[in-house]
Amino acid sequence: INLAFWLASLGLGKTWPVDFIWSCFPPLLCLLIIVREPDTGVCERRIVGCTLVATWGFRLTHNFVSRGGVGHEDWRYSDMRRTFGRHFWWASLFSVFLGQAAFLFSACLSLYGVLCAPEPLTATDAAGAAVCFGAVLLEAASDLQMDAFVAARREHRTDATVIDRGLWMWSRHPNYLGELTWWWGLYLL
Incomplete structure (x- = not known):
């Protein structure tokens, strides 16, 4: 997902897609876990977990879009763009997109336990x-x-x-x- 968003950022000339990843990755991860781990079936834990993640993702997406995040590059990335110059394209892959991907993935690891444990709440x-x-x-x-x-x-x-x-x-x-x-x-x- 992050590589696709990185490629999009290269085409757009701005890094704003990385901020959008934060609100869409956890809900997409929920869907992926449910599809890849169907044995748990529909249970309270999955319903509660997915509902909470969807609510959180909706709020964050709404906030991002309503405040003009689409098309707007964070000042820190603009500074990095000036610092790295023509090398920003590859520097942004590692420092912006893959770095945040690793952090977000590790933060979302608990979703696997939430959505795959068949025990009652x-x-x-x-x-x-x-x-x-x-x-x-x-x-x-x-x-x-x-x-x-x-x-x-x-x-x-x-x-x-x-x-x-x-x-x-x-x-x-x-x-x-x-x-x-x-x-x-x-x-x-």
Whole structure:
């Protein structure tokens, strides 16, 4: 998948497809596991796991698309492009695409256990599912609050340069806290 996205980035002249991988790889991995491991069948664990991953992926994809991620290159990759010059095409394969692929694949390893274990859900599984669901809610609320703040700045309804209300009053990056919490919840599940 990452190689296809890398080739697409070469054709587009921008690396934004790598950011899209984060929201589509885990749901695709769920489908692959279900197809390759059909013996587990339909069970609570698969339903809960796939529903949570789909919900998480939908939120992340919506956030990426609605904030103009499609077509927009992250400033860090633009800096790398300037630094590597004509060698950026191969440097991006290793430092951007394959590096993130390895990290994302290792983060998703627990999905195999979630989707292939035929045992009924346990209290730990329920706690993991609750943590995952709470993390998605935290991320979604953070997104909405940030979007409202950005709109207020754009419309000159506030002079604040930093959001310090709502969840942002309690955490500098509640969206990142939600993302980190999501992966721990998935591990628990």
